[in-house]
Amino acid sequence: MYLILSNPSVEYGQAISHELWMLARPRGISDGETSQFYCGVMSHPDGTQVAIGPIDSDQLVPVHAQADVPAFVALISEGVTAEEATAIESAITAAKGGGVNILQLVESSPSLSPNLITREQMEATGWFPTDEV
Amino acid sequence: MTPVALEGFKTPLLNEYGGAAAAYSLRRLKSWDDGKRVVRVRRASDNSEKDFTAAEVADGTLVNWVGAGNDGFVSTWYDQSGNANDAVQATTTSQPKIVDGGVLVTGGIDFDGVDDGLFTVSNLTDTLQSATFFAVTKEDTTSGKACMVRIRPNGAPGTLDGFSWEKVTDDTYGPNTLIEGANGAVSATIAGQGTRNTSKNLNTLIYQQSQILAYENGALDATLNTVRSGSVPVGDVTLVDQLWLGQNFDDNARPFNGTMSEVIIYFTDQSANRAAIENNINNQYDIY
Numbered sequence: 001m002y003l004i005l006s007n008p009s010v011e012y013g014q015a016i017s018h019e020l021w022m023l024a025r026p027r028g029i030s031d032g033e034t035s036q037f038y039c040g041v042m043s044h045p046d047g048t049q050v051a052i053g054p055i056d057s058d059q060l061v062p063v064h065a066q067a068d069v070p071a072f073v074a075l076i077s078e079g080v081t082a083e084e085a086t087a088i089e090s091a092i093t094a095a096k097g098g099g100v101n102i103l104q105l106v107e108s109s110p111s112l113s114p115n116l117i118t119r120e121q122m123e124a125t126g127w128f129p130t131d132e133v
Numbered sequence: 134m135t136p137v138a139l140e141g142f143k144t145p146l147l148n149e150y151g152g153a154a155a156a157y158s159l160r161r162l163k164s165w166d167d168g169k170r171v172v173r174v175r176r177a178s179d180n181s182e183k184d185f186t187a188a189e190v191a192d193g194t195l196v197n198w199v200g201a202g203n204d205g206f207v208s209t210w211y212d213q214s215g216n217a218n219d220a221v222q223a224t225t226t227s228q229p230k231i232v233d234g235g236v237l238v239t240g241g242i243d244f245d246g247v248d249d250g251l252f253t254v255s256n257l258t259d260t261l262q263s264a265t266f267f268a269v270t271k272e273d274t275t276s277g278k279a280c281m282v283r284i285r286p287n288g289a290p291g292t293l294d295g296f297s298w299e300k301v302t303d304d305t306y307g308p309n310t311l312i313e314g315a316n317g318a319v320s321a322t323i324a325g326q327g328t329r330n331t332s333k334n335l336n337t338l339i340y341q342q343s344q345i346l347a348y349e350n351g352a353l354d355a356t357l358n359t360v361r362s363g364s365v366p367v368g369d370v371t372l373v374d375q376l377w378l379g380q381n382f383d384d385n386a387r388p389f390n391g392t393m394s395e396v397i398i399y400f401t402d403q404s405a406n407r408a409a410i411e412n413n414i415n416n417q418y419d420i421y
Contacts, residue, residue, distance in 0.1 A: 034223055
């Protein structure tokens with residue numbers, strides 16, 4: 001699954017993907033590592049939408065004990081209600097030392113879940129140009 | 134004094150055939166220095182990363198570090214040409230796999246055909262008239278488009294310089310296999326050329342001014358000479374893009390599904406050395 005973002009900005013998508021990875025490998029631990037993003041960021045050729053993904057249904061993102069959860073929640077707060085933000089922060093904080101299923105978090109958010117899209121739906125709606133070289 | 138060849142010691146490929154623009158492999162391609170790293174791996178168990186030499190890949194050090202039953206992913210495939218054109222992938226879900234369930238992947242680095250790929254951080258900038266790609270790959274499928282090697286931004290023929298090798302369903306050389314320069318672009322036919330298969334292959338593409346000579350396993354497989362735009366000779370090719378392996382991350386994807394063992398790129402016509410380089414590669418991988 002992929003998630004269409006509330007803000008159609010590639011930079012915003014990269015920031016979310018980066019902060020998701022910082023949950024697993026916080027700053028200070030991941031410094032100097034190549035891996036810096038949880039998932040990819042793609043923009044629709046018409047420029048109106050940006051999505052992140054793939055978000056695997058069965059993948060747990062490990063949450064490091066030193067993860068800066070408020071930093072991640074602050075980044076997504078513009079796309080969710082205050083209550084949803086609190087619930088997401090609580091779920092991730094509770095998962096420190098373990099793992100969190102990002103797709104389940106998204107699906108549990110009424111603001112985010114309608115924006116989930118499959119790869120097939122993206123291909124059918126022109127996300128990946130077929131005629132370009 | 135003539136150097137004496139010591140039995141059992143092979144001169145690394147790039148020491149014999151220098152001048153590569155970029156060279157990726159899990160074997161040592163250059164110098165006698167066994168301490169040179171060839172790959173950086175992230176292990177999924179704790180997401181830490183570590184560099185490995187060719188010897189450490191071969192002798193089990195890499196697999197032991199990843200751990201029994203665990204997966205390891207390539208975050209950096211180091212360029213052995215000396216040009217620091219390392220191919221990286223900072224997005225963890227797009228990193229190709231090198232250790233699967235505690236076992237070294239057979240055939241090199243495994244791209245998932247969904248979103249895996251590697252690319253240089255910086256653009257390759259150069260002006261040239263020809264190029265040669267050598268690639269050892271094995272596909273899991275013969276359907277769909279697959280961006281194998283690319284140094285060209287996205288855009289219709291006639292708009293952007295560069296080189297590309299892209300497969301399409303059933304064809305080894307899709308119409309987006311091209312060289313484009315200041316005067317025009319030459320490519321495979323629109324219908325595609327070559328018979329795509331799932332065997333391990335050594336493909337050599339020599340991009341010349343009016344044609345692309347495509348060799349498979351040491352034999353000429355196809356001559357690609359469709360003028361896609363402008364006129365031939367195509368003229369100076371001015372490169373201003375990253376080098377992409379296994380997927381075109383500029384935006385149209387086309388992910389490769391299979392393994393890559395080795396990719397060596399020259400920004401020159403290596404026709405004179407082609408057979409010798411192919412023999413060196415084939416001696417390593419026993420392809421044909």
